Amino acid sequence: MKKCYLLPFVAAAAACSGQQQEKPNVIIVLADDLGCGDISALGSTVLDTPNLDRMCSEGLNLTDAHSAAPTSTPSRYSIMTGQYPWRNKDAEILAGDANLLIREDQPTLAGMMRDAGYTTAVIGKWHLGLGAGQIDWNKEITPNPNSIGFDYSYIIAATVDRVPTVYVENGLVPGLDPSDPLYVDYNENFPGEPTALTNPELMRMKWSQGHSCSVVNGIPRIGYQKGGKSAYWNDEEMAYVFLDKVKGFISDNKDRPFFLYYGLHEPHVPRTPHSDFAGKSGLGPRGDVVLEADWCVGQLLDYLDEMGLSENTIVIFSSDNGPVLDDGYVDEAAEKWAEHDFKPALPYRGGKYSLFDGGTHIPFFVRWTGHIEPESVSDALISQMDLYASLAALTGQEVPEGLDSQNHLDVFLGKSSQGREDLVLGSTGKLTYRLGDWHLIPPFEGPAVDMTDTETGNSDSWALYNQGKDIHEDRDLASEYPEKVMEMRERLNAAVEGYYSY
Ligand code: NG6
Ligand code: CA
Secondary structure (H helix, E strand, O other): OOOOOOOOOHHHHHHHHOOOOOOOOOEEEOOOOOOOHHHHOOOOOOOHHHHHHHHHOOOOEEEEOOOOOOOOOHHHHHHHOOOOHOOOOOOOOOOOOOOOOOOOOOOOOOHHHHHHOOEEEEEOOOOOOOOOOOOOOHHHOOOHHHHHHOEEEEEEEEOEOOOOOEEEEEEEEOOOOOOOOOOOEEEOOOOOOOOOOHHHHHOOEEEEOOOOOOOEEEEEEOOOOOOOHHEEEOHHHHHHHHHHHHHHHHOOOOOOOOEEEEEEOOOOOOOOOOOOOOOOOOHHHHHHHHHHHHHHHHHHHHHHHHOOOOEEEEEEEEEEOOOOOOOOOOOOOHHHHHHHHOOOOOOOEEEEEEEHHHHHHOOOEOOOOOOOOEEHHHHHHHEEHHHHHHHHHHHOOOOOOOOOOOOOOOOOOOOOOOOOEEEEOOOOOOOOOEEEEEEEOOOOOOOOOOOOOOOOOOOOOEEEOOOOOOOOOOOOOOOOOHHHHHHHHHHHHHOOOOOOOO
């Protein structure tokens, strides 16, 4: 078989004149709340992650890569649409019964890849909503991921801590028994159904904040659920279920270009390691599920190697937002990390939910065997949102007008260190601004530390950090550089004009 890899794309195209170009497969693996300080190759002193380290050493490590926002839904929205999440006021952490956030006529990354001739799939965490109006979980739910560019979908609707605790495959809940229909409500409990408050004895894991509604599999969740028992997922098995689906999709499509968005559910709460990993990290369930996620990535890389696909598959690994320790369950995470005097967002300040860098400064590796130099490192400023325009460039697709996504394909392939000039970070209302090494945080109301014990970055004055010299954002330079604050404030306001003004 004649191979026409895309490096350099144009030359390869010429060499293969007249022939259909062979397109590299693209896999995006997106962890849920994993920090740079969770990965040994990025400096974790408390966890050993050999497979993520392998991603790093076999490819490119982007050291200044960002999710669009410090939480899941807005961050995933921007990957999928190539737009800033603050352009959509509903792009905030969605409930498990929320409707599809992306309009069916909106351009999507998956749709673009499908137009480019790829078979597309999403397997894992979705969190971008389903259906329109009241969802009947016992019928086909539309619209669903397949309505916005995916040929195949096997997802959890929202997060592991939100009902419904079922998988959704191509819009249908597999394994439902018609005699025990599934109902979900986020406002009111179903009469007579137990909750964490009425029946605490049902819990094998306790909540610290917020998770006091239905108890499923001994775990209290957000939202109320009734019926549908035969379809419930098994929390401890989830990693294996997704990995099986991932391998099945790859094997089914090994002879044609495919695009896979693989949403790992780890290390988001509730942290329920499979028995293969339980107790293995010495850091409690959070550490164990990081090892589980690391193993899944290793399994994926091994499988690609085994199938002979590694030289024709770009694998991207990242996380949807910064890390958090106590995110609403009593699971020892905060205590274990405190024992080691270590934070999973290190070397960055803050973490999930935060305006500080640790909210969006996430791990980002790209492996393309034979095409990207092993051990490559780039400090280009880049957003996950840029994948849309960059993969469009890779596959020869046009980028629709009005997207915020920028084409930085050369950065993602380790051929250029010229990333973004600037970047707006955050979702509805609370935005910060990067210009080169400078990070500007406007004044915002709210506590300095939130319920997860994360430094929020809220303050009553403008704050300015220079990350080139102060990676942990310890020195606020706003009063020393008032012109810089003014310049960046003006630029931020120009960027968000019509939406916000600071
Ligand atoms: C918060 C939840 C948190 C997590 C988060 C979403 C509480 C107290 N906290 O509201 O546990 O589910 O939403 O996380 O309920 S994310 O990574 O999907 O954005
Ligand atoms: Ca997340």
